[in-house]
Amino acid sequence: MTDLGAVKSALRQQAIELPSWAFGNSGTRFKVFAQKGVPRTPQEKIADAAQVHAYTGIAPSVALHIPWDAVDDYAALAAYAAEQGVRVGTINANVFQDDDFRLGSVTNPDPAVRRKALDHLLACVDVMDATGSRDLKLWFADGTNYPGQDDIRARQDRLAEALVAVRDRLAPHQRILLEYKLFEPAFYTTDVPDWGTAYAHCLKLGEQAQVVVDTGHHAPGTNIEFIVAFLLREGKLGGFDFNSRFYADDDLMVGAADPFQLFRIMHEVVRGGGYDPAAGIAFMLDQCHNIEAKIPGQIRSVLNAQEATAKALLVDTDALEAAQRAGDVLGANAVLMDAYNTDVRPLLAELRAEDGLDPDPMAAFARSGYLERIAAERVGGQQAGWGA
Ligand code: AOS
Ligand code: ZN
Ligand code: ZN
Numbered sequence: 001m002t003d004l005g006a007v008k009s010a011l012r013q014q015a016i017e018l019p020s021w022a023f024g025n026s027g028t029r030f031k032v033f034a035q036k037g038v039p040r041t042p043q044e045k046i047a048d049a050a051q052v053h054a055y056t057g058i059a060p061s062v063a064l065h066i067p068w069d070a071v072d073d074y075a076a077l078a079a080y081a082a083e084q085g086v087r088v089g090t091i092n093a094n095v096f097q098d099d100d101f102r103l104g105s106v107t108n109p110d111p112a113v114r115r116k117a118l119d120h121l122l123a124c125v126d127v128m129d130a131t132g133s134r135d136l137k138l139w140f141a142d143g144t145n146y147p148g149q150d151d152i153r154a155r156q157d158r159l160a161e162a163l164v165a166v167r168d169r170l171a172p173h174q175r176i177l178l179e180y181k182l183f184e185p186a187f188y189t190t191d192v193p194d195w196g197t198a199y200a201h202c203l204k205l206g207e208q209a210q211v212v213v214d215t216g217h218h219a220p221g222t223n224i225e226f227i228v229a230f231l232l233r234e235g236k237l238g239g240f241d242f243n244s245r246f247y248a249d250d251d252l253m254v255g256a257a258d259p260f261q262l263f264r265i266m267h268e269v270v271r272g273g274g275y276d277p278a279a280g281i282a283f284m285l286d287q288c289h290n291i292e293a294k295i296p297g298q299i300r301s302v303l304n305a306q307e308a309t310a311k312a313l314l315v316d317t318d319a320l321e322a323a324q325r326a327g328d329v330l331g332a333n334a335v336l337m338d339a340y341n342t343d344v345r346p347l348l349a350e351l352r353a354e355d356g357l358d359p360d361p362m363a364a365f366a367r368s369g370y371l372e373r374i375a376a377e378r379v380g381g382q383q384a385g386w387g388a
Contacts, residue, residue, distance in 0.1 A: 004218055007313045018053075021384040031241070037374035045069065050081075063092055065128070074130035074131050090284060135177050195213065225261070241284050254305055299362055
């Protein structure tokens with residue numbers, strides 16, 4: 001039997017980090033649909049993120065993207081976030097939106113471009129110092145489009161060199177989170193295409209470098225929970241970029257396309273000790289709300305993650321282990337499915353009520369009038385910087 005009190009207190013510890021870019025206008029290369037009231041400044045993005053936390057109680061931090069969220073005074077921005085009831089979380093570097101990076105950033109064949117990319121990464125660590133952020137998330141768009149275009153091995157050497165330089169700049173409490181992605185924007189080779197490549201670089205870099213798993217960055221059919229279990233076991237899972245995919249890197253709401261996959265991932269997280277805050281796993285969303293309202297989209301995503309987590313915490317581990325030891329294939333599978341098939345919504349509503357939150361965050365936010373207010377007050381919202 002599962003102890004519901006223990007499940008509730010574990011759920012109270014949950015922290016999902018929101019991406020600042022989820023609140024800006026976004027789209028595809030075909031069209032960015034502008035929405036009313038979207039933020040015009042990093043402060044307004046933080047204010048919107050704070051709404052998500054206010055209604056869910058489990059989204060206490062916001063990831064920034066530099067230079068999309070560039071400000072003169074990052075310490076002041078962190079103070080502003082604190083006033084809003086949230087904090088600045090992971091700093092995301094951007095070495096993909098400059099003409100100089102056509103052939104890559106840190107892996108570019110031109111040393112001057114490599115230097116420019118590295119300088120940006122180092123500047124991001126300066127931002128972390130000012131905001132008190134622990135993690136620097138590195139995703140590189142680097143790769144090639146055609147066989148022979150550049151030397152695959154030399155590009156790995158250049159990547160390793162840049163990563164070492166960044167690691168050497170970190171304070172002891174700071175980390176590199178290295179993100180991999182199968183393809184896009186590069187279509188032939190990508191310099192960090194998979195967890196194995198990211199893991200190998202992080203292993204060489206040592207304690208301060210960990211792999212981040214973006215759930216949208218795999219080939220169809222990839223068993224992501226296996227990757228999670230493996231990296232956790234090796235002490236190399238740094239965090240997640242949660243989202244859903246149907247086709248490629250769709251950045252849709254987590255738990256929308258495949259809630260069962262999210263449950264399986266969270267089950268491995270719990271099983272591997274990654275849910276313990278001491279494990280330091282960063283549970284982040286990396287999403288864009290191209291056609292749906294952004295703040296409700298984020299609230300829904302946080303709730304989806306919370307539901308999957310509740311189900312994972314409900315797994316009867318004693319019964320599961322007993323069935324596994326006995327070689328009871330169907331019995332073991334049934335234990336897992338029982339947890340997955342539990343409707344956890346009443347439990348989560350009860351938890352919120354106990355904590356002074358509205359049991360229905362979506363409805364409560366809709367009633368608050370916040371969206372109408374920002375639509376009236378904010379004119380000329382910013383594009384997220386993504387999908388232009
Ligand atoms: C890109 O595909 C990666 O998912 C990045 O983590 C992120 O989406 C990008 O840096 C924009 O925020
Ligand atoms: Zn990502
Ligand atoms: Zn992505």
